[in-house]
Amino acid sequence: MARALTSLSTELNRQIGLIIHRSGKVEFVILGDHSRIEIPVLSNIRTSGGRLRGLRCVHTSFNQSGPTEEDIMDMVCLRLDMMSILTMKDGFPELLHTAHLIPNRIDDRDWNLLEPAHPAAQQQSCLSLIENIEQQFSKARPIRQVDKGNDRAILVSVSTGSQAEAEDSMIELSELARAARVQVVDRVIQRRRKLHPRFILGRGKLIDIVLMSLRDNANLLIFDQELTPSQVRSVTNHTDLRVIDRTQLILDIFASRALSREGKLQIEMAQLKYLLPMLTTKDDALSRLTGGIGARGPGETKLEIDRRRINDRIARLAKELKAVGKQRYHRRNRRRKHDVPVVSLVGYTNAGKSTLLNTLTNSHIQAEDMLFATLDPTSRRLRFPEDTEVIITDTVGFIRQLPAELLKSFESTLEELFEADLLLHIIDISNHAWKEQVKVVEELLEKLDLDKIPCLRVYNKIDQMNDNLPSQVKNGFCICARDAGTLKELLGMMEHQLFDMSRAQYLP
Ligand SMILES: Nc1nc2c(ncn2[C@@H]2O[C@H](COP(=O)(O)OP(=O)(O)OP(=O)(O)O)[C@@H](O)[C@H]2O)c(=O)[nH]1
Ligand SMILES: [Mg+2]
Known part of the structure; x- marks a missing residue:
């Protein structure tokens, strides 16, 4: 495979990349340009659900040096099992430079580089190496049995206010998370002079948070601020963490608590109205929401995340609410009489x-x-x-x-x-x-x-x-x-x- 990749790559004068499933299946073939490849959205690919993504990337490079900064960034943000760079000489494979994440930072680096080797002279099979890495991660921060199955969240506050205000607000957010039965594993407060309308976090901070999520095995980011659809996308496009904001968290608590029929109708309506503007035709940020917190409907049902259905459903809910409201009115009237x-x-x-x-x-x-x-x-x-x-x-x-x-x-x-x-x-x-x-x-x-x-x-x-x-x-x-x-x-x-x-x- 290495030989085929390098010969094609040389002939086309472009980088060629592969995204490989842990099972060995090639999920994507990526055709880049001379200096880089762009990894497509990976969230539709199912994997085993370990801490790492269960996917690795191998791509050719015309450069003789190993992974670039961008390669490392991709590996971190997408939690790739490994990132391997295949250097070439005269159209043939030369060396495979493989980087992988490590649980504990060494020399300010969250990743490790294996000794470069010819693709045919690898010391260890990929699979055993990846298993090894995952084991290191679970040992560094084991999950207690009782916490299994719960969402594990990192709370993020990006604020323009004072530190004290942000901290108070964070305490309340933790309480909200507790009420939603989400385990909080870490907190990040970032103060900024101005909030960017499109990017809620800078790229550097985002990478820090992704690394944090890897170490803590978090699967969810909860923002203390209300996020715009483009802000949600700016995070979800670069990472595969789920993202919700404070409003969605509150809606979720309400959804799981409302008991009366009217309460349930009201909540579902509020959730759908909140989600609607976040939906764009081929949105990925939301498809990632399916199932978990932020998409739980009243009574542990799942919200249907489909634009056309949402509009139908909102119309139907409005009708039902009107009917329930009438009953309530009669009840109240009786009381008034007394x-x-x-x-x-x-x-x-x-x-x-x-x-x-x-x-x-x-x-x-x-x-x-x-x-x-x-x-x-x-x-x-x-x-x-x-x-x-x-x-x-x-x-x-x-x-x-x-x-x-x-x-x-x-x-x-x-x-x-x-x-x-x-x-x-x-x-x-x-x-x-x-x-x-x-x-x-x-x-x-x-x-x-x-x-x-x-x-x-x-x-x-x-x-x-x-x-x-x-x-x-x-x-x-x-x-x-x-x-x-x-x-x-x-x-x-x-x-x-x-x-x-x-x-x-x-x-x-
Ligand atoms: N020490 C003390 N605790 C109190 C007092 N009143 C309420 N609490 C506690 O405060 C907590 C909240 O009380 P709730 O009555 O549920 O508060 P609520 O205003 O109905 O809150 P929500 O329904 O959640 O909005 C409970 O743990 C109460 O036991 C009080 O006078 N003294
Ligand atoms: Mg109460």
């Missing part, structure tokens, strides 16, 4: 809304230390001493940069909030970013036109504070949602707001 006031709990995710509802009404709805534990609105009755009653509703939590698609598709759920006579804004005072969280929630309330409804700020989790309460908080309602004893003052105020005030309205 004229029971409604109190809605709002706040940042994980603030303690569900816990408060449970304590107030002796219920057992799910409350846990996890972002977006609650997705479907829940209502419970609460009795006041004077034989009066209110309905308390718990809803989905808010988060910074809540995707617009998501907000839109949750409109009908959020409509519940419009019915509220009083909002309780639950604030997790033990979170050091509580001030920003308050701002996010209040901005969202304003955006949703809910700022006309009376709203009480309620500072929660004071048991975590050892009496170090900030002064502006001291005068507000400070509670521990787990402890009914701390809620008396709040209940009194609620009663006053709901009953005394409304009675006052009818006085002459």
Whole structure:
């Protein structure tokens, strides 16, 4: 084969390359020009799924030296098993220069070069050499049995803000990843003065990240920023890692958690609307999404990633949502007839809304230390001493940069909030970013036109504070949602707001 390659290459005066499957099958023959070859998209080729790609490249070169910088870059980015350069003399094979990746950097290099040898005088079979390399990788960073089958992600933040902001945001992203059952293996923060509209990362940084993914056996990059379709492509064209952004991660969490029929419809709609602009006719970035996180539909089904089907599906979902919305309207109307006031709990995710509802009404709805534990609105009755009653509703939590698609598709759920006579804004005072969280929630309330409804700020989790309460908080309602004893003052105020005030309205 080497002889055939070199003689053709010499005759055509062009480089010729082969992409060879680990099984020995030649997957691609690449015809380059005099100085380089261009490796085509490889993502459609199935391989065994080790850390390396299961494909190697061999190409002829008119140069006498071994692999060029570009060769190495291709090998790293595509996780090739090996990259071999075949030098030629008088149309015959001369030496085969083979480079391969290594798990631990030596002399600032992540790869190793084998002693050049004539193709017929190789010391070791390719297969045993590759097996050897893969073994070194798994030994360097073994995967625990429990982690098998889970996605392993590297979190990447490319930001123009301050380091501290980026780090805070990263912590939240890690929490989101945890809520999506993704294991975070590494974090990268890159600060830039300006974000490039097409390339989210520089090439050098991208290579660093690919190498990191090799060492950690990561299969997924999660960006803290919302990515444009061309930014996604700029990463996926050079690597074969899957790429999703924060929005897709949030959508994915919602997809796996939504329980009600309406919730499921809303989520699927939001996911499809988000994916649609990313689809171009022969897009590869998305075909890579199939199956894994970012493409999980409600109830662990798979999203259909096909433009025409998506449009059909969106139209059908819209119809179904309308029908469900009507039912909800009737239900609400019935409630209105009995004229029971409604109190809605709002706040940042994980603030303690569900816990408060449970304590107030002796219920057992799910409350846990996890972002977006609650997705479907829940209502419970609460009795006041004077034989009066209110309905308390718990809803989905808010988060910074809540995707617009998501907000839109949750409109009908959020409509519940419009019915509220009083909002309780639950604030997790033990979170050091509580001030920003308050701002996010209040901005969202304003955006949703809910700022006309009376709203009480309620500072929660004071048991975590050892009496170090900030002064502006001291005068507000400070509670521990787990402890009914701390809620008396709040209940009194609620009663006053709901009953005394409304009675006052009818006085002459
Ligand atoms: N220490 C302490 N922990 C609390 C308090 N209130 C809630 N928590 C905890 O905070 C976590 C989140 O509480 P949830 O009630 O699920 O919060 P949520 O606002 O409903 O959050 P999502 O539904 O996920 O948006 C849980 O682990 C609670 O046990 C409190 O007063 N003190
Ligand atoms: Mg909740």
